Amino acid sequence: MKKLRCAVIGLGMGRGHVRGYREHPQCEVVAVADIDKKKLEEYQKAEQIPEVFTDPVKMLKKVKPDLVSIVVPNKFHLPLTLAALEHGCHVLCEKPMALNAAEAQIMEVTAEKAGLRLAVNFSSRFSPQAFAMKKLVDEGTLGEVYFARSIWQRRRGMPGFGGWFGTKALSGGGPLIDLGVHRLDLALWLMNYPEPQWVIGSTYNKIAAPIAAREKKNFDVEDFACAMIKFKNGATLELEASWAGNIKPNEMMSTRLLGTQGGLYQFNPDGNYEFQLEAYVERGGCQYDMKLHPPVPESHSSYYSFADAIINNKPFSVSAREGVVVMQLLDAIYESSATGRPVELP
Ligand SMILES: NC(=O)c1ccc[n+]([C@@H]2O[C@H](COP(=O)([O-])OP(=O)(O)OC[C@H]3O[C@@H](n4cnc5c(N)ncnc54)[C@H](O)[C@@H]3O)[C@@H](O)[C@H]2O)c1
Structure with missing residues (x-):
């Protein structure tokens, strides 16, 4: 049976994503990307990663993974999620989903339009x-x-x-x-x-x-x-x-x-x-x-469970919608703190 081809962008917490996907017998980690070349090379050697890239978009183009984990500083969740969706990948994005709810909504709508799964790692x-x-x-x-x-x-x-x-x-x-x-x-x-x-x-x-x-x-x-x-x-x-x-x-x-x-x-x-x-x-x-x-x-871990949901065409516990709602609440908390007033949600 063909294995689900997984890739991970970001080698901090991303190492946990690699381990999580490798626990699933029907998954293989085909590539990893990180802008830090030294870290990338050491990790490739230690963990026998088939291909590594300092440019995540090049990885998406060349490797065309089925599933990509986005595990980079929060500012890059939006652009890298959009890039992964554009290349036909399902996405597990780290928490928080984005910098704010407006960004999270763009991610949600883009995934829906592409017919791909987008989930947040609420581990x-x-x-x-x-x-x-x-x-x-x-x-x-x-x-x-x-x-x-x-x-x-x-x-x-x-x-x-x-x-x-x-x-x-x-x-x-x-x-x-x-x-x-x-x-x-x-x-x-x-x-x-x-x-x-x-x-x-x-x-x-x-x-x-x-x-x-x-x-x-x-x-x-x-x-x-x-x-x-x-x-x-x-x-x-x-x-x-x-x-x-x-x-x-x-x-x-x-x-x-x-x-x-x-x-x-x-x-x-x-x-x-x-x-x-x-x-x-x-x-x-x-x-x-x-x-x-x-x-x-x-x-099972969120990584195993998300991959399993894709492989077996099952629902996954976390939805992009929930990621958006969480971002709306976080935005409202920051706004309330800045204004000193309660914030009504629409
Ligand atoms: N779910 C959890 O329990 C959990 C735990 C830790 C971190 N996180 C989340 O994971 C994300 C990353 O956090 P971290 O602790 O791993 O940070 P980190 O700083 O330890 O690692 C981030 C890695 O991303 C790389 N990177 C930075 N910008 C990049 C880019 N544009 N393209 C490719 N690689 C890039 C860095 O070189 C670094 O290796 C954050 O969103 C954080 O909130 C989640």
Whole structure:
């Protein structure tokens, strides 16, 4: 059987995409592109990549992959996604989908017109705990979900001053668009993406700004963001994200859902990337606590799952539309912070 020919653009997190595609027996990684020639050559040698390119568009032209991962600084998500679609490739684009919702919409419409798949790598959905949570919500264990609180805070975790992450023109924003985007999507997915009504948000740059100034490095994004999103169905979502904040854990990730018949809490108790999941329910007038114990539900990575969806012509869990909605919410949070007013969504 012919294998799905996958290519990856960008060799930071892109290395994870290569590993993910290689886990699928019907996928092969045929090429990788990165503007850094030295990195590219070392990686090709270490990982036996058939072809490497310093120009991603040349790669698309010459190799014509079936599926391309876009794993480059956020500013390049739009042009490289459009280039990949133009060359007939399905696209898995890293989060955030683009610098803003207007760009994300162009990507969505172009993919639709081309009849190709475009998905965003909301990888937080692809953990065993996330699958277990989704199952509990969808089978009604929580009743009506009316509140969620989703957090990704770092005590000190700024990804280097002077780089693209801290430069708004390249990244579109700080921890909100970098970390918050994952926890926002996770909560929205669990709540079945209710239609947003209005947003109020605040961003701050209190801790990183003075350090960047001392080091004479650019840092023109926030280091902390918080928001409240009200949905048309009456539900509310609170979001917090930071690269710097005076909290106890080095890294704190959690998503909490409250429903009329139960609640869920996914969290990383030890400040690392190991999650636990607890559920709290009321049955027959009594309160019960539950905990997810091994064996956890089987789960595959987003890369494996996206490739598998293309190979077997199945739906994939993340849509371009969801990527656009997330960008609309992030835009609204930044706008609300800039104006000091709530922002109504259309
Ligand atoms: N889903 C996740 O969990 C996750 C984790 C990390 C990063 N990301 C996302 O992945 C993307 C890349 O982040 P990163 O941490 O890998 O950054 P990085 O800076 O570590 O790596 C980016 C790579 O892209 C290359 N590059 C830059 N511009 C390019 C271009 N125009 N064409 C080809 N190559 C180019 C750079 O040389 C570099 O090797 C970002 O959108 C980020 O938000 C997602």
